[in-house]
Amino acid sequence: MAHLVIGPMLRHVDAASATIWVETSEPCAVTVRAGEARSEERTFTVHGHHYAVVDVALPPGPPPGGVPYTVELDGADVWPLPDLPATAIRPLTRLRRLVFGTCRTSVPHDGPYARTHGVDVLRAYGARLMESGEPPDLLIMLGDQVYADEPSPDMKEFIAGRRGEGPEEVVDFDEYAELYRRAWSDPAVRWLMAAVPTLMMFDDHDIRDDWNTSAVWREHMAEAPWWRRRIVSGLGAYYVYQHLGNLTAAERAADPVLAALRVGDGGAALDAFAERADAAPGSARWSYRRDIGSTRLIMLDSRCGRVLTPGARRMLDDAGRAWLEESAAGDVDHLIVGSSLPVLLPPAIHHVESWSEAVCDGVWGRRAARWGERLRRFLDLEHWAAFRGSFEHLARLLTDVAAGGRGRPPATVLLLSGDVHYSYLASVRPPRGEGGSRIHQIVCSPIRNPLSRALRAANVVAAVAAAGPLGRLAALAARLPPPPIRWRLTAGPWFDNALATVDFAQDAATVTWRTHDAELGSVRLS
Numbered sequence: 001m002a003h004l005v006i007g008p009m010l011r012h013v014d015a016a017s018a019t020i021w022v023e024t025s026e027p028c029a030v031t032v033r034a035g036e037a038r039s040e041e042r043t044f045t046v047h048g049h050h051y052a053v054v055d056v057a058l059p060p061g062p063p064p065g066g067v068p069y070t071v072e073l074d075g076a077d078v079w080p081l082p083d084l085p086a087t088a089i090r091p092l093t094r095l096r097r098l099v100f101g102t103c104r105t106s107v108p109h110d111g112p113y114a115r116t117h118g119v120d121v122l123r124a125y126g127a128r129l130m131e132s133g134e135p136p137d138l139l140i141m142l143g144d145q146v147y148a149d150e151p152s153p154d155m156k157e158f159i160a161g162r163r164g165e166g167p168e169e170v171v172d173f174d175e176y177a178e179l180y181r182r183a184w185s186d187p188a189v190r191w192l193m194a195a196v197p198t199l200m201m202f203d204d205h206d207i208r209d210d211w212n213t214s215a216v217w218r219e220h221m222a223e224a225p226w227w228r229r230r231i232v233s234g235l236g237a238y239y240v241y242q243h244l245g246n247l248t249a250a251e252r253a254a255d256p257v258l259a260a261l262r263v264g265d266g267g268a269a270l271d272a273f274a275e276r277a278d279a280a281p282g283s284a285r286w287s288y289r290r291d292i293g294s295t296r297l298i299m300l301d302s303r304c305g306r307v308l309t310p311g312a313r314r315m316l317d318d319a320g321r322a323w324l325e326e327s328a329a330g331d332v333d334h335l336i337v338g339s340s341l342p343v344l345l346p347p348a349i350h351h352v353e354s355w356s357e358a359v360c361d362g363v364w365g366r367r368a369a370r371w372g373e374r375l376r377r378f379l380d381l382e383h384w385a386a387f388r389g390s391f392e393h394l395a396r397l398l399t400d401v402a403a404g405g406r407g408r409p410p411a412t413v414l415l416l417s418g419d420v421h422y423s424y425l426a427s428v429r430p431p432r433g434e435g436g437s438r439i440h441q442i443v444c445s446p447i448r449n450p451l452s453r454a455l456r457a458a459n460v461v462a463a464v465a466a467a468g469p470l471g472r473l474a475a476l477a478a479r480l481p482p483p484p485i486r487w488r489l490t491a492g493p494w495f496d497n498a499l500a501t502v503d504f505a506q507d508a509a510t511v512t513w514r515t516h517d518a519e520l521g522s523v524r525l526s
Contacts, residue, residue: 001073002026004024007071007184007194009245010193010194010195012197012246012247014292015092016058018034019249021053023050024051024073025050026050029043029074029075030071032056033056033069035067035068039055044261045261045264046173046236048267065090067090068088084130084191087195094293096503097501097503097504098137100139101446102143102340102418103419103446104120104122105147105449106183118497119497121448121514122192124188126188138196139193139197139199140200141200142417143204143206147449149208150169155178155179156168159171169208170230173233176237199246201246206238207234207238211303213382215309231274231275232271232275232278233274235274235278236274239273240270246288247288277304284304285320296334297336299338300316301320302316302384305320311361314390321393324397330408333507334414337414339384339415339417341419342415342420342441343394344441345383345426346424346426346489346493353386354386354388354480354483356386357388359372360373388480398413401437411509412438412525413438413439414502414509414525415441421455422445422451422492423443423492424443425440426440427441429486442500443492447499459493491521511523
């Protein structure tokens with residue numbers, strides 16, 4: 001008899017329908033019932049693993065708590081579980097509250113790991129919601145949902161038991177499947193992802209640390225005999241476990257990759273797609289946008305779609321840039337841009353990253369460029385500031401939106417990011433005498449993977465206002481002009497494991513950072 005391996009996961013939800021994603025132990029029919037509505041799909045198979053993505057219609061005018069839903073496999077009830085509360089779907093007609101976070105390791109929760117990794121805030125949040133409280137409208141997992149390059153001890157045992165040689169890292173699709181199972185099977189996390197619509201985007205550790213930092217990084221990784229299998233499996237697993245649930249029903253119906261997966265074992269088709277996506281980033285678009293009532297959410301791929309040609313580096317290729325320009329517009333109450341990597345770093349770090357790119361591109365000669373490349377990779381200088389042309393393009397685009405140049409200015413323009421393993425708010429200083437909306441960068445990281453004491457101290461120094469001019473001197477030494485916008489940190493940094501909650505009103509938003517048991521800070525944004 002088939003049983004659930006992962007899920008159910010509540011993914012894309014709109015006013016009229018909801019998407020339920022599951023992994024099952026064997027091929028079967030998956031039935032989802034929501035009130036009087038019933039929808040059924042057969043599983044599809046990838047490398048011996050079985051999945052279904054089921055869209056179910058939602059009734060008009062549901063009760064305030066939403067429509068309870070159940071899941072059956074071949075007619076047998078498998079959800080809800082007897083020891084977990086029931087889950088319900090609420091139509092998503094407007095965005096009142098979203099919760100987001102990044103960087104979550106899946107190590108055990110006992111004493112030694114609690115001391116080294118802290119409390120898993122996502123797990124604690126799910127447990128709290130199961131007891132009481134209204135779920136948010138949306139959960140955004142903004143990178144490093146899994147750590148393929150830093151597996152837990154029990155995951156390493158699983159890897160050793162399978163192959164006994166090679167790197168102590170995830171390499172193939174089977175290992176990725178096990179990695180996701182371990183990440184999403186804790187009862188509180190499982191319930192949370194079954195109860196709250198969840199959108200996702202990858203970051204480097206979903207594949208490997210510093211993924212696509214530079215052309216030299218790619219050349220170095222290509223020399224590893226296991227790398228091709230790793231990148232193909234990693235992108236394929238991301239497509240199945242994360243990307244499919246980001247798509248609307250119409251987008252999935254038009255997706256040729258999913259159509260191929262539904263015909264027999266689709267492993268070969270998925271591998272071919274993933275290999276193309278890595279070799280020719282323009283062949284796949286991982287970015288997506290959602291209009292939720294009067295709010296627009298743009299989720300940007302800031303990893304796979306990079307152009308790494310020295311002297312012409314870009315965070316987004318031509319197609320990605322054109323898509324972003326089309327998507328970033330006013331005439332909404334709030335414009336939200338999700339990027340796993342912060343667009344607005346502490347100014348000192350921003351200037352150093354821009355300086356590093358110039359040095360690596362040869363502004364100080366070939367010898368300095370080689371030294372600069374080693375420094376870039378050692379210090380992880382690979383955020384938007386290290387792709388200066390793309391940073392300036394995005395900054396001017398959002399400034400135009402905020403000033404009313406692309407329609408009615410939103411009440412807020414919000415950037416959501418993570419990656420850096422600390423949380424903060426950075427706010428753009430508006431030009432003198434100009435109205436329009438403010439641009440704010442909200443960073444929340446990690447959910448569970450704290451920095452060492454030494455790295456905390458280094459980032460505190462970099463975040464203070466006095467460090468900005470020193471970074472600017474480095475940029476001037478590389479003959480770089482000032483950035484087109486000015487900003488400063490207005491809250492934080494905090495280094496605790498945390499989730500951020502953003503509450504929306506028509507004319508403002510409020511962001512609050514919380515640990516598992518305390519509030520770190522709260523700021524009203526307008």
